[in-house]
Amino acid sequence: MTATDVSRLLAQYQKQINERLAFYFDKKIEEASRISNYTREVVANAKEYTLRGGKRLRPIFCIYGYKCLSDTNSEAIIEAAISLELMQSSLLVHDDIMDEDELRRGKQTFHIVCKAMCERQFGKNKSHRFGENIAIVAGDLLEAYGEEVLAKSSFKSEYVKKALAKYAEIVKNVGYGQILDITAERKGSFTEDEILMIHKLKTASYTIEGPLHIGALLAGAKEADLQILSDYGIPLGLAFQIQDDILGLFGSEEKMGKPVGSDIREGKKTLLILHALERCTEDEKEFIAKALGNERVTVEEIDAVRDIVRKTGSLDYSKKLVGEMTDKAVQAIKPSDFRTEAKDSLINIADFIGNREY
Amino acid sequence: MTATDVSRLLAQYQKQINERLAFYFDKKIEEASRISNYTREVVANAKEYTLRGGKRLRPIFCIYGYKCLSDTNSEAIIEAAISLELMQSSLLVHDDIMDEDELRRGKQTFHIVCKAMCERQFGKNKSHRFGENIAIVAGDLLEAYGEEVLAKSSFKSEYVKKALAKYAEIVKNVGYGQILDITAERKGSFTEDEILMIHKLKTASYTIEGPLHIGALLAGAKEADLQILSDYGIPLGLAFQIQDDILGLFGSEEKMGKPVGSDIREGKKTLLILHALERCTEDEKEFIAKALGNERVTVEEIDAVRDIVRKTGSLDYSKKLVGEMTDKAVQAIKPSDFRTEAKDSLINIADFIGNREY
Numbered sequence: 001m002t003a004t005d006v007s008r009l010l011a012q013y014q015k016q017i018n019e020r021l022a023f024y025f026d027k028k029i030e031e032a033s034r035i036s037n038y039t040r041e042v043v044a045n046a047k048e049y050t051l052r053g054g055k056r057l058r059p060i061f062c063i064y065g066y067k068c069l070s071d072t073n074s075e076a077i078i079e080a081a082i083s084l085e086l087m088q089s090s091l092l093v094h095d096d097i098m099d100e101d102e103l104r105r106g107k108q109t110f111h112i113v114c115k116a117m118c119e120r121q122f123g124k125n126k127s128h129r130f131g132e133n134i135a136i137v138a139g140d141l142l143e144a145y146g147e148e149v150l151a152k153s154s155f156k157s158e159y160v161k162k163a164l165a166k167y168a169e170i171v172k173n174v175g176y177g178q179i180l181d182i183t184a185e186r187k188g189s190f191t192e193d194e195i196l197m198i199h200k201l202k203t204a205s206y207t208i209e210g211p212l213h214i215g216a217l218l219a220g221a222k223e224a225d226l227q228i229l230s231d232y233g234i235p236l237g238l239a240f241q242i243q244d245d246i247l248g249l250f251g252s253e254e255k256m257g258k259p260v261g262s263d264i265r266e267g268k269k270t271l272l273i274l275h276a277l278e279r280c281t282e283d284e285k286e287f288i289a290k291a292l293g294n295e296r297v298t299v300e301e302i303d304a305v306r307d308i309v310r311k312t313g314s315l316d317y318s319k320k321l322v323g324e325m326t327d328k329a330v331q332a333i334k335p336s337d338f339r340t341e342a343k344d345s346l347i348n349i350a351d352f353i354g355n356r357e358y
Numbered sequence: 359m360t361a362t363d364v365s366r367l368l369a370q371y372q373k374q375i376n377e378r379l380a381f382y383f384d385k386k387i388e389e390a391s392r393i394s395n396y397t398r399e400v401v402a403n404a405k406e407y408t409l410r411g412g413k414r415l416r417p418i419f420c421i422y423g424y425k426c427l428s429d430t431n432s433e434a435i436i437e438a439a440i441s442l443e444l445m446q447s448s449l450l451v452h453d454d455i456m457d458e459d460e461l462r463r464g465k466q467t468f469h470i471v472c473k474a475m476c477e478r479q480f481g482k483n484k485s486h487r488f489g490e491n492i493a494i495v496a497g498d499l500l501e502a503y504g505e506e507v508l509a510k511s512s513f514k515s516e517y518v519k520k521a522l523a524k525y526a527e528i529v530k531n532v533g534y535g536q537i538l539d540i541t542a543e544r545k546g547s548f549t550e551d552e553i554l555m556i557h558k559l560k561t562a563s564y565t566i567e568g569p570l571h572i573g574a575l576l577a578g579a580k581e582a583d584l585q586i587l588s589d590y591g592i593p594l595g596l597a598f599q600i601q602d603d604i605l606g607l608f609g610s611e612e613k614m615g616k617p618v619g620s621d622i623r624e625g626k627k628t629l630l631i632l633h634a635l636e637r638c639t640e641d642e643k644e645f646i647a648k649a650l651g652n653e654r655v656t657v658e659e660i661d662a663v664r665d666i667v668r669k670t671g672s673l674d675y676s677k678k679l680v681g682e683m684t685d686k687a688v689q690a691i692k693p694s695d696f697r698t699e700a701k702d703s704l705i706n707i708a709d710f711i712g713n714r715e716y
Contacts, residue, residue, distance in 0.1 A: 032534060036537075036538050036541070036552075036555070037561070038537055038538060038541040039534045039537045039538060042537050067677040090498075091498075094494050094498065095494070097491075097494065098494060098495075100487075118544065121545075122544045122545060130540070130544060131457075131537075133456040134537060134540060136452050136455065136456060136494060136497075137452075137456075137533050137536045137537055137540070138495075138533075138537075139494075139498070140448075140498075140532075140533050141503070141529075141530060141533035141534070143498070143501060143529070144527075144529035144530040144533060145526075145530070146529065147505060147522065147525070147526035147529075148523060148527065149520055151520075151522040151523035151525075151526055152523050156515075156600050157469040157514075157515040157518070157519040159493050159515040160515070160519050161509060161518050161519055161522075162509075162518075164505065164509040165506060165509035165510055167505070167509075168502045168503075168506040168509055169502075169503035169506065171498060171499075171501070171502035172499060172502040172503070172506065174496050175495050175496075175499035175502060176390060176397050176499075177399045178398060178495045179394075179396055179400050179492060179495055179496075180393060180397060182491055182492060182495070183394070183579040185397040186476065186480045186488060187479075187480060191645045194394075197393065197394070201393070206600060216500075218581075239400060247375065251473050253382070253675055277492065321430050332446040
């Protein structure tokens with residue numbers, strides 16, 4: 001399977017997932033419209049927010065987790081998998097409030113959309129608070145939607161019960177990771193252990209391992225199956241995150257869809273930067289510290305940071321780590337007796353993630 | 359059963375529920391402490407916030423919903439019932455942010471506690487945002503805790519699945535009700551239909567009917583059982599809310615634990631006030647409008663509002679409504695073939711709620 005084949009496979013699933021999501025949201029808009037025009041409008045905004053983009057990696061991993069063990073109910077697993085996208089939407093809505101971001105996927109964040117709704121209908125006074133408040137509730141609502149989808153799915157009750165416990169565990173892990181992130185950010189310094197812990201809680205568990213487990217549990221997975229999926233998902237999650245950090249500094253604006261160097265502007269503490277900081281001169285250290293989180297950082301300054309990251313060997317080190325982790329993931333799943341089609345796809349997706357450019 | 363007997367019964371359950379909650383939180387504090395000191399501190403704050411008070415009505419209704427149909431697993435149902443208190447805590451933490459309240463049950467609200475944590479450890483800069491952010495995450499975390507407790511409970515998987523769908527439905531209803539509340543508040547006017555809809559979504563479903571259903575579902579309830587519990591829970595929920603409104607204006611500070619007239623100060627739109635506004639003179643209407651939401655309203659002005667509410671017959675009307683709704687609830691459950699002990703207790707609790715002074 002070439003990278004193009006994997007892209008095509010993923011695109012196919014993305015399309016199916018988006019159709020299901022749209023269908024689900026339309027039912028929810030109808031439900032909300034029976035209450036009031038305002039609830040209808042908020043849910044319609046949640047639909048637009050959720051459908052405006054995203055790679056749908058979480059539902060795709062959920063589907064493949066299921067397909068590792070079973071292929072009997074391929075419609076129902078797509079329906080159940082959208083629960084992960086609803087969870088994701090819930091967390092992003094809340095994240096955008098916390099980060100005071102105004103843009104998400106090139107459009108207004110949810111609280112800014114609701115702020116505008118307030119200004120249009122009720123005036124400007126305290127419209128920002130209004131926007132944030134509606135967004136807090138909408139995040140809670142989306143989380144309940146995700147839970148509902150899973151709780152009402154047609155799989156064996158015993159399996160659904162376990163999948164829901166896992167769903168709660170993922171939300172919990174992301175919460176712990178987020179607390180660690182907020183406090184470490186505020187403290188102003190991160191250790192490598194802290195960054196790795198945040199990656200583990202916020203990315204590895206949430207993006208890959210957790211969704212794989214939910215899918216597998218819906219197919220009746222045993223402990224040994226889950227262990228293999230963890231051995232695949234955790235290193236791959238780490239690889240995914242490090243690749244994300246590399247792209248955040250070196251990626252092409254065209255492919256990423258966001259300005260280059262935005263990780264620098266946002267002051268994101270990454271393993272890439274941390275590794276460079278430990279190996280550069282005092283002057284360079286000072287230079288990086290000034291660039292990080294500086295909203296008016298220039299293209300030249302970003303280029304200079306890139307040079308330091310290259311020169312200290314941090315780029316190579318990180319690329320090597322991505323390769324090793326991806327390889328570790330592939331080796332973990334290869335000898336398993338999972339269904340061949342799903343296993344092959346997961347191996348290809350791992351390679352794809354390790355080499356992705358967006 | 360006298361009112362004192364009911365009080366004693368409720369107090370007994372409150373004690374058991376609080377013990378379970380404390381035990382559960384201690385396990386979570388341990389879990390969080392394995393991640394970092396910060397996560398440990400946030401979860402410890404969540405424990406204190408949850409245990410500092412509350413009538414525990416929701417878990418108690420959940421326990422009685424179960425006892426209507428079964429009495430075989432009385433330990434497990436108490437454990438499962440704490441999920442409702444975790445949900446409540448989650449919603450209150452988020453509510454306090456939205457209302458910008460600084461006090462909850464006589465102590466600092468969660469985001470203010472976290473703001474103080476920030477100032478102690480990291481300084482005053484943007485400490486309010488920090489406090490709100492941690493509180494948003496903590497609310498999400500508490501919601502996940504509630505889900506986890508239910509998903510891991512030891513009842514039949516088939517029953518747990520249904521209970522979890524109901525749990526999600528309750529959170530969803532509260533969300534819709536909250537959106538309606540925020541927008542109507544902002545619009546500046548409420549119709550009776552809107553107030554009743556908010557009560558239905560935020561109180562009747564959430565405080566009484568929903569918890570009863572969760573308990574009953576865990577005992578394997580059929581549709582007909584749930585219908586009886588709805589016929590009991592919805593009118594009783596309405597009675598509970600109207601009684602709350604009456605106490606909010608006429609209750610004794612000593613028994614309520616909060617300053618009299620605080621509903622006036624907060625500008626809470628209640629059926630009691632709406633009914634009076636429709637029946638008083640233009641001058642009185644203007645007077646009430648000025649007092650509502652006025653933070654510096656005097657005791658004399660609150661007394662004058664009380665007089666208008668009395669004079670227009672709104673107090674009597676509301677009391678009558680409480681009586682009728684309570685009666686309706688009792689009549690709905692009386693002829694059922696629910697277990698006698700539970701049925702009698704629910705009847706007594708209904709009378710207690712209709713006559714409560716706090």
